[in-house]
Amino acid sequence: MVTRERAQAHTLEAVVAGLLLLSSIIFALQMTAVTPLSASTSSQHIENQQRSVAQGVLATADSQGALKESVLYWNDTGGQFHGTSDIGYYTNDPPKTTFGAILRDAFDDRSISYNVYITYRKQGSGQARKPVIYRGRPSDNAVSAARSVTLMDDDPLIDADGSVNHSVNVSAASTYPAQNVGASVYNVVRVEVVAWRI
């Protein structure tokens, strides 16, 4: 009988329709799940942007000679960078140099934290790495950019007020961290900026 079979068929059809809808919604949701490009602090876009900014900061500072100035901003008597506490690196404010000002303008106003390290060859063999600005352990989505600066034997150290110290050059400094590893080239120092969003 036609009328008696109807109810069963309708139930079956409704169940099939429900399954169909449910599976298509699950499929659609799976496709639009969180990707590396979804808006968040770890977005790939933001990482690319931060890496470009870090590279730009280093390139600008290098072309103005500010990178070298900052690397040589050293207090030879105290054996540390000018204006750092006993720990030997900057934690809150960047150094009072042009490079420090560029870093502050580029990152501080945008809630981006950063560390700056210098890496140089040690006498004998091996490399040493020293923090210049350290603001804590970078997050998992930190980015880094680096640039090398060549120090020559007769490059003078920089005084606390940013002027050239005519009496002490880098090869005569007694406490400068990088050592003399060449005849006329003093050392090649790699300046690395690690930046992350907070």
Next chain:
Amino acid sequence: MADLRAVGRRLGPTGDERGQIILIAAFAMAVTFVTLALVVNSAIFTENLASRGETAGSNDALSTRAMVETNVGEGIAAANRNNNSSPSELETATRADIRNLSRQTGRQAARSGRVVDVTYQSNRPGVRIAQTDGSALTTGGGVTDYRVVGGVSRVDGANGTRAFEIAASDITATDNASAFEVSVQRTGATGNENSWRARIYRTGAETVHIRTLRNNSTSTLVEDCEVTRDSGLSTFRIDLTGGTVDGEPCDALGTAPSGANVHFGAGTDVTPGGTDTYDIEFANADQVTGNFSMVVYRRPSTTLDLSSIGTSPTSTTALYDVTVRYTHLTTDLRYETDLRVAPGEPDV
């Protein structure tokens, strides 16, 4: 199975055929969801591709190249300052600097999975003229108007003077008439024809004014710029070839707002790579006290006219430029090129 709706049959109050409509509607909605998901996904994929940039790493190769150029430039400048007793000593010192630099840059690059190598290829000779005793820019005998150097050629595709910097502790001239003047003129030209002149004077305690005059054979172009130095500085650092005063750009020494080329030596019509030459002269040199330094190109088998140069300012053998072979290797990229390094060289 429910029957299909018969044509012309009226619907009963129970809605006999509704089950099929639900099924068809669900099917249509499912297809819509899947299609939308595909569209959204392809948009995400497009965005992903767009944000990747180039993947081979040529960006890295080029930024390392710029870095190597700066660093080799430092080596040349140091050799010109300290190892200038003979051309062979200069070359030996530069080779040693480049070797050292290559080794250290190479080690640093190796830590990030790249191979970077820099090797010395060749150099072109020059002469460095400099004053370092901080006196007036006159000759040792006190002559205020004199020829600093004569017979400077231009290298192929570039200028013949580089890294011309004045560190002035004092500038006494306060108007155009008495200003210290640096003049670059084609050898043998008369009057002001084929010349480029820069006049330097002060318009305030901390403000320096630079006026450049570019004379082609027919017309004269005048450009001005003024830069106020940061307070607390004791010198004016005027980079005539780089076009900056205390690190700030000065239009009158580079490209003027009108787009005219007023770089060092513009308007002299000395062809790069040719045998034409120009002379560099100072006038009113007693108006500026301080130091200066420049490197000029000496075409092989010619001599420069340095007859006015004695002990202060003085001249020494120097390297005008150095060509190095730069190699950058990664798993995806091999980049090898010859790099001419002439730090502080302006455009032609």
